[in-house]
Amino acid sequence: MASVALPAFTCRSSAEPTKELRVCTNRTCRKQGSFQILETLTSLAPPQLRVNPCGCLGRCGSGPNLVALPQGLFLRHCATPSRAAEILFSLCGDGREASSSSAVAEALSALALTNNALTQIEAGNFEEAESLLTQALEMKPYGGLHRIFKHRAVAKLGMVDYSGALEDISQALALAPNYYEPYIFQGDVYVAQGQYDLAEKSYLKCLEIDPTLRRSKSFKARIANLQKKAVEADLKTVEEERQILARMELETTDHSFLQNELSPTVWFAPSDFSMNEVKEKMAESIIKLENQLP
Helix, strand or coil, X not given: CCEECCCCCCCCCCCCCCCEEXXXXXXXXXXXXXXXXXXXXXXXXXXXXXXXXXXXXXXXXXXXXXXXXXXXXXXXXXXXXXXXXXXXXXXXXXXXXXXXXXXXXXXXXXXXXXXXXXXXXXXXCHHHHHXXXXXXXXXXXXXXXXXXXXXXXXXXXXXXCHHXXXXXXHHHHHHCCCCCHHHHHHHHHXXXXXXXXXXXXXXXHHHHHCHHHHHCHHHHHHHHHHHHHHHHHXXXXXXXXXXXXXXXXXXXXXXXXXXXXXXXXXXXXXXXXXXXXXXXXHHHHHHHHHHXXX
């Protein structure tokens, strides 16, 4: 395994691109800040590069240590965010010159804005977070754009800007189709809009990409909330249609009130049927909904 203090070559010129970067999080490297380096690399990495923690890589004391795969390139002394950004740009930059300090500086500035925005999101300051994330996107960092779009979608969801949130989620997925987190927040947006069938599809897509989410407490809480909301919506629909049916019992020929009061779940056009036929179809609709309830 080759060992260098600074990247000796770039994977952009290599016949085999870097697919994974492993960061030692064993005791010695952990004391030297490897978890912070792991976080920085994860935030800045392009979607095609996996960044994962790993056990001891050897040569303890010269870390935090990394290894680029499949080349087996050993990288040591990665102890600062600046150093991590330099390594990442050298391995997987976007076509700019590898020596470009401005690209590294822009990436770190965008990361600082993103981290500030995440703090604002936690504090509920969604508009401020959205502004910071927009600034980060305008800097066009060499990596991590899909994550910034996802974070901005969360901020827009907090602002009740559902269309804006869905647009940013689409941008994130266009950059990283196998990035499951945007699908989670896409589901959250659909739940907020009351589009429970679409929310279910988004959450199922998350599981398709990463089946281990089944064990996630937060993901299970989302599924439970979706099921609760869907049942509440069905119960409300049943009650509304029962009330309409009860009113219909008092009507004999007048269909006009039905045009505005029938639930969207009722698929037939009242004007096409006699009052008795409408009553029968209303009853069928109610029974169908009741059978779907748990």
